Amino acid sequence: MSEPQTETKQSPNPPAYLSTSTLLWFSLLVRFLFLLYSFYQDTYLPVKYTDIDYLVFTDASRYVSQSFTPYLRETYRYTPLLSWLLLPNVTWFESWGKILFVIFDLITGWVIIKILRLMKVKEAQAVRLSSIWLLNPMVITISTRGSSESVLTVFVISFIFHLIQGDHIGAGVLAGVAVHLKIYPVIYIPTCLLFLVDYTKPCELVCNPLKLINSKTLKFGLGAAASFLTLSSAMYYIYGWEFVEHTYLYHLTRTDHRHNFSIYNMSLYFTSSLSSTNSFEAAQSSYPIVNHLLSTDLSKLAFVPQLALSSVVIPLVYTKRSLSHTLFLQTLIFVSYNKVMTSQYFIWFLIFLPMILSRSSLITTMRAKGIAMLLFWILGQAAWLSQGYNLEFLGQACYYPGLISASVAFFASNIYVAMGIIDSVDGLSSNDGL
Known part of the structure; x- marks a missing residue:
């Protein structure tokens, strides 16, 4: 008697709406609609959509087109490469930069999808998971308003892709471009080096730093x-x-206190305002202790916990357990402890969210905590x-307790998120390094 044949079950193909091409085309359509709306709001509404x-950027590009330096435009604090990229804003179409972003x-x-694969x-x-980026209203709004963060994120996520793929030279080249564009990605350099080194415990590297040197790290x-x-020598x-x-x-000493979520916001505000008032000068001569307290800029201490945690402690402890969790954690901590924090900065750690959720218990067994x-x-x-809004649009003096309490609450929420991510790292079933 012949044995019954067994059919091999194949996993069904995902539905069309869950295909990469569908997601990318739909993401493009959504952004196109946002751009169309931006023209309407900028034309007819008092509050403009464009950042x-x-x-x-456009004014800086105009100076460059006239053979001047882009830094003639006050508040231009970026690499000249950005003003070069946006030259078509002046010579062709003023929304060219938005299209580019x-x-x-x-x-x-798209690179996030490639990393997930x-x-x-x-x-x-x-x-x-990639729709967390591609269909995220915050991400879409930031790029269509004309913020340049996506120029940076594409280099950051690309060098991570090449690092995982094993293209160490290519990863390094892209990382160098990212640091040239904006200095903060330098915090990823220690993480990348540690990822390319064989060790089991951080103390091994502390006791023998020469282990950091191998063909991959070189x-x-x-x-x-x-x-x-x-790039930097050419610009110089x-x-x-x-x-x-x-x-x-400039970014090491900047004291912006408007639109600033940072816990150091009020310290920056009072330092910048009190130092120029007559009352402060009177306090200087009459009350030395008060003078000392008022003139102390607590934000100057921001770099100590910020760099210690994001560039040393977190990479040493977590890189070998999970590269993606380490990148997210160190970016979140860097942003949370930064003395200037705007909504654009949230993009810096959002690019790593699809990666960590692909292996995280926060969307499975710890879903309730993830939602919280x-x-x-x-x-x-x-x-x-x-x-x-009460302060900057309605002109209400809500510094204390309103704005200070809100800054502390938002800082606490960031730390709570960081603690949750750390718990999810501890709960990983396997440590494959990604």
């Missing part, structure tokens, strides 16, 4: 140094010290925005 920074935005999402995430799940380091130094040759001052040094983290973060942000 003020986009006007700064949308393209980079979409490429970022490298992490062996199923196609349908990869599409769902290729990555040389690639990063080559691209960063080449053309524009001199003002390039270094405005692109890098999301709600706490949204409510903390909403509390600050309500106070910020």
Whole structure:
């Protein structure tokens, strides 16, 4: 008697709406509609849709088109490369930059999908997770308003992709470009080096730092140094010290206190305002203790916990357990402890969210905690925005307890999210490094 034949069951193909091409085309359509709406709001409504920074970029490009330095435009604090990229704003179409930012935005999402595939995430799940970026209203709004963050995110996520893929030179080159564009990605360099080193406990590297040197780390380091130094040297040759001052040094000493979610916001505000008042000068001569308290800028201490945690502690402890969780954590901590924090900065850690959720218990066994983290973060942000609106649009003096309390609450929500991510790292069933 012949044995019955058994059919091999194949996993069904995901439905069309969960395909990568469908998601990318739909994401493009949504962004196109946002751009169309931006023209309407900018034309007919008193509150403009376009970000003020986009006007700064365009003015800087106009100076470049006339063979001047882009830094003639006050508040232009970026690499001259950005003003070069946006030259068509002046010579062709004023919304060219927005289109470019949308393209980079979409490429970022596409690379996220490629990384998820490298992490062996199923196609349908990869599409769902990448939609956290591609269909995120915050991400879409930021790029279509004319913020340049997507230019940076595409280089950051691309060098992570090449790092995971094993292209160490390519990863280094892209990392160097990212640091040239904006200095904060330098915090990822220690993480990348640790990812390429064989060790089991952080104390091994502390006791023997030479373990950091191998062919992989040398290729990555040389690639990063080559691209960063080449671009920065070229910009310095053309524009001199003002390039270094405005692109890098300014961000180490900036004291913006408007639209600033940071816990140091009020310290920056009072320091900048009190130092120029007659009452402060009187306090200087009559009350030395009061003078000392008022003149102390607590934000100067921000770099200590910020860099210690984001550049040293978190990479050392978590890189070998999960690269994606480490990148998210160090970025979240860097942003949370930064003395200036605007909504654009949230994009910096959102690019890693699909990666960590692909392996996280926060969407499975710890789903309730994941929802609580999301709600706490949204409510903390909403509390600050309500106070910020009262201050900047209605002119209400709500510094204390309103704005200070809201800043503390939002900082606490960020730390709560970080703690939840740490718990999810501890709960990983396997440590494959990704």
